[in-house]
Amino acid sequence: MAKRIPIEDSYAASLAVKMANVDVISAYPITPQTHIVERLSEYVSNGELNAEYINVESEHSAMSACLGASAVGARCFTATAGQGLALMHEVLFIAAGNRLPIVMTVANRSLSPNISIWGDQSDMMASKDCGWIQIYCEDAQEIFDIILCAYKNAEDDRVLLPVAVNFDGFYATHVIESMVVTSQEEVDDFLPPRKIPSFALHPDHPTSWGAVGFPAIQTEIKKQLEDALRNSKSIMNEVWNQYGRITGRYYDIFEPYKTEDAEVVLLLMGSSCGTARIAIDRLREKGVKAGVLKLRLFRPFPDKELRSFLKDYRVVAVVEKDFSAGGLGGHLFSEVRTSLYNLKQKPKVLGFIAGLGGRDIRIDEFESVAKKALNIVNGKEKMERDFMFLQVRE
Amino acid sequence: MGEECKLKDKPTIKELPIASIIMTPATSRFYKTGDWRSFRPEIDKNKCIRCGLCWVYCPADAIIRTEEGDYEIDLDYCKGCGVCPEECPTKAITMVEEAEV
Amino acid sequence: MIEVRWHGRGGQGAVTAAEIIAHAAINEGKYAQAFPSFGPERRGAPVVAFNRFDDRPIWVRSEVYEPNVVVVLDSNLLKNVNVVEGLKPNGILVLNTIKKPEESKKPFLNVSLVTVNAKKIALDVLGIPIVNTAMAGAFVKATNIVKLDSLYEAVKKRFRGKAGERNVKMIKQAYEEAVVLG
Amino acid sequence: MTEQYFKSIKELPTESWFVHGERSCQGCGEALATKIIMKAIGPSTIVVSATGCLEIISSPYPYTSWAVPWAHFLFENAAASASGIETGLRVLMRKGRLPKKKINVTVFAGDGGTVDIGLQSLSGALERGHDFLYVCLDNEAYMNTGIQRSSSTPYAAWTTTSAVGKVIRGKPQWKKDIVSIVDAHRVPYIATACPTYPLDLANKAKRGVEVEGPAYLHVFCPCPPGWRYPSEKSILVGRLGVETGIFPLYEIEDGELGLTVNVPQRKHVREYLKIQGRFTHLNEEEIAKIQKRVDEESEKLGLGPRVKS
Numbered sequence: 001m002a003k004r005i006p007i008e009d010s011y012a013a014s015l016a017v018k019m020a021n022v023d024v025i026s027a028y029p030i031t032p033q034t035h036i037v038e039r040l041s042e043y044v045s046n047g048e049l050n051a052e053y054i055n056v057e058s059e060h061s062a063m064s065a066c067l068g069a070s071a072v073g074a075r076c077f078t079a080t081a082g083q084g085l086a087l088m089h090e091v092l093f094i095a096a097g098n099r100l101p102i103v104m105t106v107a108n109r110s111l112s113p114n115i116s117i118w119g120d121q122s123d124m125m126a127s128k129d130c131g132w133i134q135i136y137c138e139d140a141q142e143i144f145d146i147i148l149c150a151y152k153n154a155e156d157d158r159v160l161l162p163v164a165v166n167f168d169g170f171y172a173t174h175v176i177e178s179m180v181v182t183s184q185e186e187v188d189d190f191l192p193p194r195k196i197p198s199f200a201l202h203p204d205h206p207t208s209w210g211a212v213g214f215p216a217i218q219t220e221i222k223k224q225l226e227d228a229l230r231n232s233k234s235i236m237n238e239v240w241n242q243y244g245r246i247t248g249r250y251y252d253i254f255e256p257y258k259t260e261d262a263e264v265v266l267l268l269m270g271s272s273c274g275t276a277r278i279a280i281d282r283l284r285e286k287g288v289k290a291g292v293l294k295l296r297l298f299r300p301f302p303d304k305e306l307r308s309f310l311k312d313y314r315v316v317a318v319v320e321k322d323f324s325a326g327g328l329g330g331h332l333f334s335e336v337r338t339s340l341y342n343l344k345q346k347p348k349v350l351g352f353i354a355g356l357g358g359r360d361i362r363i364d365e366f367e368s369v370a371k372k373a374l375n376i377v378n379g380k381e382k383m384e385r386d387f388m389f390l391q392v393r394e
Numbered sequence: 395m396g397e398e399c400k401l402k403d404k405p406t407i408k409e410l411p412i413a414s415i416i417m418t419p420a421t422s423r424f425y426k427t428g429d430w431r432s433f434r435p436e437i438d439k440n441k442c443i444r445c446g447l448c449w450v451y452c453p454a455d456a457i458i459r460t461e462e463g464d465y466e467i468d469l470d471y472c473k474g475c476g477v478c479p480e481e482c483p484t485k486a487i488t489m490v491e492e493a494e495v
Numbered sequence: 496m497i498e499v500r501w502h503g504r505g506g507q508g509a510v511t512a513a514e515i516i517a518h519a520a521i522n523e524g525k526y527a528q529a530f531p532s533f534g535p536e537r538r539g540a541p542v543v544a545f546n547r548f549d550d551r552p553i554w555v556r557s558e559v560y561e562p563n564v565v566v567v568l569d570s571n572l573l574k575n576v577n578v579v580e581g582l583k584p585n586g587i588l589v590l591n592t593i594k595k596p597e598e599s600k601k602p603f604l605n606v607s608l609v610t611v612n613a614k615k616i617a618l619d620v621l622g623i624p625i626v627n628t629a630m631a632g633a634f635v636k637a638t639n640i641v642k643l644d645s646l647y648e649a650v651k652k653r654f655r656g657k658a659g660e661r662n663v664k665m666i667k668q669a670y671e672e673a674v675v676l677g
Numbered sequence: 678m679t680e681q682y683f684k685s686i687k688e689l690p691t692e693s694w695f696v697h698g699e700r701s702c703q704g705c706g707e708a709l710a711t712k713i714i715m716k717a718i719g720p721s722t723i724v725v726s727a728t729g730c731l732e733i734i735s736s737p738y739p740y741t742s743w744a745v746p747w748a749h750f751l752f753e754n755a756a757a758s759a760s761g762i763e764t765g766l767r768v769l770m771r772k773g774r775l776p777k778k779k780i781n782v783t784v785f786a787g788d789g790g791t792v793d794i795g796l797q798s799l800s801g802a803l804e805r806g807h808d809f810l811y812v813c814l815d816n817e818a819y820m821n822t823g824i825q826r827s828s829s830t831p832y833a834a835w836t837t838t839s840a841v842g843k844v845i846r847g848k849p850q851w852k853k854d855i856v857s858i859v860d861a862h863r864v865p866y867i868a869t870a871c872p873t874y875p876l877d878l879a880n881k882a883k884r885g886v887e888v889e890g891p892a893y894l895h896v897f898c899p900c901p902p903g904w905r906y907p908s909e910k911s912i913l914v915g916r917l918g919v920e921t922g923i924f925p926l927y928e929i930e931d932g933e934l935g936l937t938v939n940v941p942q943r944k945h946v947r948e949y950l951k952i953q954g955r956f957t958h959l960n961e962e963e964i965a966k967i968q969k970r971v972d973e974e975s976e977k978l979g980l981g982p983r984v985k986s
Contacts, residue, residue, distance in 0.1 A: 004521060004524075005521070005522075006517055006518040006521040006522065006527070023765065023768045023769060023772070024761065024764055024765055024768060026760075026761060026764075031535070032533075050768075050771070050772060051768060052764045052767065052768045054760055054761065054764055054805065055805065056757060056760070056801055056805075057797060057798070057800065057801030057804070058797060058798075058801070060753070060754060060757070060798070061754060061756075061757035061760070061797075061798050061801055064750065064751070064754035064757035064758045064760075064761065064798065065757050065758065065760045065761035065764065066761055067750050067754075067758050067761060068725070068748075068750075068757070068758040068759060068760065068761025068762035068763075068764075068765060069761035069762065069764055069765030069768075070761070070765070071748060071761075071762065071765075072723075072761075072762055072765040072766050072769065072775075073765065073769060073774070073775070074761075074764075074765035074768060074769055076761075076765075090751060091750075091751065091754065094750050094751060097413060098413045098750070099412055099413040117534070117535060118533060118534075119533075160412065169533075170530075170533035171533075171556050172556070174530055174531060174533060175528055175529070175530040175556070176513075176514050176517045176518070176527075176528065176529040176530065177517075177521075177526075177527070177528050177553070178521040178526060178527065193772075193774060196769070196774065196775070199411075199412070199415050199417060201723050201746040201748060201762065202723070202746060202775070202780075203720055203721045203722060203723065203745060203746060203778075203780055205746075206419035206420075206720075206743065206744060206745050206746045206747070207415050207416060207417050207419070207746055207747075208415065208416040208419070208736055208741035208743050208746075208747045208748075209413065209415050209416075209747065209748035209749065209750075210732075210736070210748055210749035210750055211414060211416055211736040211737065211738035211739070211740075211741060211749075212732075212733055212736050212737045212738055213414070213738065214403070214737065214738065216403060216404050217403070217404070217405065217410065217414065217738055220405065220406070220407045220410045221410065221414050223407055224407055224410055224412075224414075227407075271556050272556065272557075273554075274553075274554030274555055274556055275554065275555050275556050275557050277554050278554055278555045358533060360557045360558050361557060362557050362560065363555065363557060401739045401740070402739060403738065403739055405739070414738060416736070416738065416739055416740075416741045418741075419741065419743060419744045419745070420694075420696045420741065420742065420743065420744040421698075421739060421740050421741050422696060422697070422698030422699050422700075422735070422740040422741060422742040423696055423697060423698045424698065424740065425698040425700075425737075425740045426698065427697070427698060427699075427700065430703065446686050446687050447686070449686075450686045450689065450713065450875045451709065451872075451875070451912055452709075453701065453703075453704055453705050453706070453708045453709035453712070453911065454697055454699075454701075454703075454708070455693050455695070455696060455697040455699075455712050456697055459691050468697070470697075471697035471698060473703045474703060475703035475704035475901075475908040475909060475911070476703075476704070476907070476908055476909030477704055477908070477909050477911055477912055479909070480909040480910065480912065480913065481912050
C-alpha cells in the first residue's frame, strides 16, 4: 500500500496541477479557492513549476487569458468559486465552443445575495449549460486524481473540451486529510505535454477563430459541441481505467454504496457523500435498508447509466446544495427525474435541498431524509411537491 | 479555384471544421464585393503620376500596384466608395456609372 | 473515531495545532482530518478548529458536534464560550490556565481535566505568548493519539530551523508539565 | 519623432494581410486603417479582435479577411485574451515546444470595446506589461449595433442614443480621454494616428510591435454612415480632424510626447463639423464651446495657432 501523505484539499489540487506540468495559470483570488492558486504561485516563484502565472484583474479575464493561452497550445489552469464563476459565465461558453481543453477547479460556493463565502453548488449549477465537462469530487485523493485525468481527457483529440473539477468550498478545500501521491514518473508517462493542435493560433498556419455564426450554421455549430460532449463520456472512462491501472485507484461515473438491497437510495454529489455513507451505516444498524449513489459526472449527464442503475429501486432521494429559483427544485433532482420519466417501471424521485451557503448537513439529517423518502413511498407521509427545502426555520 | 469549391457557407455537421474554425487564411478573396458598386472608378493613364495614393487610400484593398508601378482598379472588389478620385492629386480618376444589365 | 474541538482566538494558532497533530497521525499511518471553522474570522476573534482521528478512512465531513476531546488555548474564552458543549460523557478537556489544577476542576466535574500553564512555557521558550504547540504537547499527554516523536517531526516540518527546535521544546515541556486530573 | 521604418508609401508591401472581400461599408475608415496597419506589421502576427464592426465584416463564415491567425472571442476581453496568447507563446517557446520566433500579438478593438466595456481588461493587460500592440479603432460610437453613443463619442454629436431634441442636443459630455488613461499605466509606447496619414500610421504600428512591452495605438477612423457624410469624404474628414486640432497626431515614447504631424495653422473646427451630419444641429454657441476646448488642448500639445475665420 502506497504511503499516504497529509495534505489540505486545496493543496492536493495545486499539487496535481503542478505535476500535470501546466504551462499557464491565470487566476483571480476568491475564497474558498485561493489556497489553490497561492500554492501554485509559490511553485512558479520557486522554480518548481516551469509555468507562467498571469495575475489577472478579474475572473472574466482569468478565463479570457486561458482562452488565448490554450488557443496557442498551452496547457492552462484556472480556479474560481461563486461570484467568480458567475463573472466568468459568458467566457465559459467560449472555452467550450472553441474546444479549448482548459481545466478549472471550482471550489463550489454560494451566490450572492447575501454575500456568502461558504459552500454550495449553486455556482456551477447556474453555469451547467456552458458546454464544459463537469465532475464533482469528494476528497483530496479524488481531487488530485481527477485533475490529472481531467487534463488527459480534455486534451484527447476526440474530446478537446474544457473540464470543471468541482469540490465543495471549505468542506473539500480547507480540510487536511491524507492521500496517496502518484509519482511524477507515472504522471509524466500518463500525461505527456500537450500536443499543439494543427489549427492552433500560429503564423505558420493561419486560422480564423470565432467567425460570425449565421443562422445557416449556428445549429450545426451547437450540435457539434453537443456531440463532442456526449462522446467524451466513453473517453473519460478509458482515461479513468488507464489511470486505475497505473495507480490502483479506479474512477467511474458514479459510485454505489450498499445499494444492492436498498429500499431507498440517496443520490448526491460532492463532499457530503461520505457523511451520507455514515448515515447509511447507522440506518442499517437500525434495520433500514438504505444506500447511497455518489454521482461523479454531471456533464455530460449520464442519463442512460442512471436509468439502468436506478430503474428497479422504489425511491430515490436526491440531496443537493442548489436549486433552480422558481423552477423544479434542485438541478440534479430535475435531471435525474427527467432521465427516468419515460421508463414504464421507475422509482419515485424526491428532491431535498440542503446545505445552502455552507450550512452543515449532519449525519442524522441524511438519516431523516432516507426515512422520509421511505415513508412517502410507503404512503405514511406526504410531501406537498416532489421536492422540498430542508433546514428552513419556519 | 478548387479551393473555392471547398468553401461552403452551409456545411453539414460533418463538413463543419472543429469549433467552426476557418482553416484557410484570407478566404474572403472568394467573396467579390465588386457587385456592391453603382459607380466605377476609371484611371486615366495619361494623367496618372503613379503616386500610389489611390492604392494606399483604397479602403476595399481593390487597387492593384503592378510590377511596372502602374495602378489598376480591381473591379472584383471595388465597392465604388469614391475615395480614389477624391484623393487623386491629378484628378486622373473619375467615377462612371455602372451600366444597367 | 476520536473527535476533537479546539478553542482559541484568531492568531493564536489553534488551526495550526490541529493541523500539526493531523500531520503526525497521518505520518504514523493513521487517518486524520484537521479543519478550521469555516469563515473569515479576524485576529483576536474566538475561533474553533477540529480534528478527527481513526484507524480507517474518515468519511464524515460535517462539523464535530460531540467531541471526545476539547482543547482550550485561552482560558479567558471560558467566560463567554461554553467550551464543553457536546463534549462526550467522560470526555477530556485540555485547558491552558495559570490556575492550579484543582482550582480549575470545579466547573468541569463530569469531564477528565488536563491543565497546563502553556503561557508560561511559551514565554520561557519563545518569549511570546503563542501557546499552540504547547497545547499540542498537552493534548498528546491527555490522549496518546500520536507519539511525541511524530509530533516533533510534524512541528519541525512546519517550523523550519530554530523555530522548529523551540516548538519541539514547547511540546516536550508542556507534555511533561501537563497535569492529568482525571 | 517616429522611427521611419517606411520612408514612403511605396515602401509598404504590395501584399495584404487584411484582404479584400471584407464587408465593410463603402469608404470605411476602420477597414482602411486595418489594411495599412497589417501591411506595416506583416505576417508574423496573431490578431485578436474584440466584437465590433471590424470583427463582423471580416469573418462571415466561411469567409475570413485575415491572412494571419485571427481570433474573436468576446467583446470586452480582447486584451485579456491577448495576454494569454502572448504568455502562452512565451512559455511554449521557453519550454522548446514552439520554435523561437518574434510574433506580434495585436488587438483590434473599437472604441466601445476599448474605452467602455473593455477598459478593465485593457488596464489589466497594460499593468501586467504584456508584450503586445493594442489598436483602438475609434469611430466614436457603437457603429456595429447602429450608431449608439459610447464614451468616446464627442461632445454634442448626434447618435441614436444621444438624440438631438428640444431638451438635450446630442451627447452632453466630452469625449473620454483614453490616451491619458493609457498613459497613466506608463507603457513604453502610445500613439494617435489616422489613415489619412498612412505613412505616419504605418510607422507607428510598426513601432508598436517593435517596442518591448505594451504599446497602444489610438486610430481616428471616420465612419461615413455613423458620422453622416458621403463615403468619398473619409480621407478628407480625417484630414480636417487633424488640421483643426480635433484629433492631434502624436506619440508618447517612454513618457516623452512628440507631435508627429505638425499643424502650423489650425483650421476652425467648423470646417470639420459642418461636413458631418452628426453635427448639423450645432449652434454657434456649441461650436464656440468646442473651439475653446480644442484651443486649450492644442496649446498644451504645442499645435500652431488657429487661423482667423
